[in-house]
Amino acid sequence: METTLVLLKPSTISRGLSGAVLDRFCKKGLIIAGVKMIQLTPEILSEHYAHLKDKPFFPILCESMMRTPIIALALRGVDAVEVVRAMTGVTNCRKAQPGTIRGDFGMSGQENIIHTSDSVESAAIEINRFFKPDEIFDYTPVTLPAIYGQDEI
Numbered sequence: 001m002e003t004t005l006v007l008l009k010p011s012t013i014s015r016g017l018s019g020a021v022l023d024r025f026c027k028k029g030l031i032i033a034g035v036k037m038i039q040l041t042p043e044i045l046s047e048h049y050a051h052l053k054d055k056p057f058f059p060i061l062c063e064s065m066m067r068t069p070i071i072a073l074a075l076r077g078v079d080a081v082e083v084v085r086a087m088t089g090v091t092n093c094r095k096a097q098p099g100t101i102r103g104d105f106g107m108s109g110q111e112n113i114i115h116t117s118d119s120v121e122s123a124a125i126e127i128n129r130f131f132k133p134d135e136i137f138d139y140t141p142v143t144l145p146a147i148y149g150q151d152e153i
């Protein structure tokens with residue numbers, strides 16, 4: 001199984017959508033392997049959004065990401081990175097398909113509800129960025145045989 005990173009962004013916390021978003025992932029059958037609330041800093045955001053640091057919107061993006069603490073989730077499942085990314089929708093909520101989280105919960109390109117890892121490689125780096133090894137739990141929920149066929153896990 002894979003583990004992927006989700007961040008519930010400050011706008012999601014402020015709008016009271018944390019439970020609704022987490023509910024989607026739980027109902028899908030993803031396993032919560034880790035969860036914590038974190039106040040982001042300029043240092044961690046410079047790492048996390050390094051690919052955007054030369055963009056004109058970088059300062060306002062960082063300001064927005066530090067407005068309240070965020071909730072970090074490590075979600076586990078078969079092909080979890082691809083599944084969670086598909087559930088997320090494209091970056092701009094106005095363009096995201098209805099049925100995706102961004103498509104159903106947002107109207108903004110910047111305030112787009114969640115961050116999700118975009119590849120297996122970045123998921124490993126990002127989990128390591130936000131969680132200590134002993135904050136990620138390896139356990140088998142009793143529901144597992146109802147979520148997957150025997151030959152899938």
Ligand code: IDP
Binds near residue numbers: 057091
């Ligand atoms: P992603 O979150 O869909 O992977 P990235 O390109 O990695 O998108 O951008 C990271 C975050 O930066 C986005 O989720 C969004 O909050 C913000 N962002 C990206 N492009 C823009 C933009 O053009 N204007 C404002 N914010 C942006």
Ligand code: MG
Binds near residue numbers: 118
């Ligand atoms: Mg990205």
